[in-house]
Amino acid sequence: EAEVAQSPRYKIxxxxxxxxxxxxxxxxxxxxxxxxxxxxxGLELLVQFQDESVVDDSQLPKxxxxxxxxxxxxxxxxxxxxxxxDSAMYLCASSFSGNTIYFGxxxxxxxx
Amino acid sequence: DAKxxxxxxxxxxxxxxxxxxxxxxxxxxxxxxxxxxxxxxxGPQYIIHGLKNNETNEMASLIITEDRKSSTLILxxxxxxxxxxxxxxxxxxxxxxxxxxxxxxxxx
Numbered sequence: 001e002a003e004v005a006q007s008p009r010y011k012i013x014x015x016x017x018x019x020x021x022x023x024x025x026x027x028x029x030x031x032x033x034x035x036x037x038x039x040x041x042g043l044e045l046l047v048q049f050q051d052e053s054v055v056d057d058s059q060l061p062k063x064x065x066x067x068x069x070x071x072x073x074x075x076x077x078x079x080x081x082x083x084x085x086d087s088a089m090y091l092c093a094s095s096f097s098g099n100t101i102y103f104g105x106x107x108x109x110x111x112x
Numbered sequence: 113d114a115k116x117x118x119x120x121x122x123x124x125x126x127x128x129x130x131x132x133x134x135x136x137x138x139x140x141x142x143x144x145x146x147x148x149x150x151x152x153x154x155g156p157q158y159i160i161h162g163l164k165n166n167e168t169n170e171m172a173s174l175i176i177t178e179d180r181k182s183s184t185l186i187l188x189x190x191x192x193x194x195x196x197x198x199x200x201x202x203x204x205x206x207x208x209x210x211x212x213x214x215x216x217x218x219x220x
Contacts, residue, residue: 101158106153
């Protein structure tokens with residue numbers, strides 16, 4: 001069964017450093033999402049792509065976060081500089097046409 | 113997308129049916145009801161979705177009331193591995209909004 005791939009699975013970084021997460025969606029899925037989940041809380045949508053275009057990034061802290069999906073396939077989420085409050089799980093998901101979305105296993109970030 | 117309301121937590125005895133309710137009184141006619149679950153430290157897993165009719169798959173059954181204002185996810189024979197947070201979502205093709213869900217604990 002096709003899966004959404006994410007890496008790294010775990011990342012520890014010092015505050016003020018840069019960190020990046022990578023996501024490879026299910027083949028053929030045009031819609032890609034990045035969510036953030038702080039431990040014990042719900043999922044927060046950071047950015048949604050349709051192919052290579054950003055559809056929604058209203059909750060993305062643009063002073064330090066950036067996301068790209070240059071060729072409309074895989075995507076990178078970057079944080080620079082990282083802050084202690086960025087410690088969370090970053091989840092990537094994809095869907096064929098905005099319908100059922102499928103999640104990756106997530107990337108755990110700890111900022112120290 | 114409709115706002116959904118779920119109880120924060122529930123317990124279920126192992127081997128018994130787990131019935132998880134969801135209220136979505138503001139749901140519109142073209143909004144699907146989706147259910148996902150999230151086992152600790154993993155990404156959410158799709159379970160089932162429906163529009164008007166009841167649905168069943170290998171994981172669960174979804175019962176949607178005739179007025180579509182509420183639904184129930186049924187896990188027919190709960191196991192310890194079903195312990196997770198279950199999310200009920202109203203969706204029309206835009207953003208999937210995950211609330212806080214119901215934390216289901218299956219008790220041995």
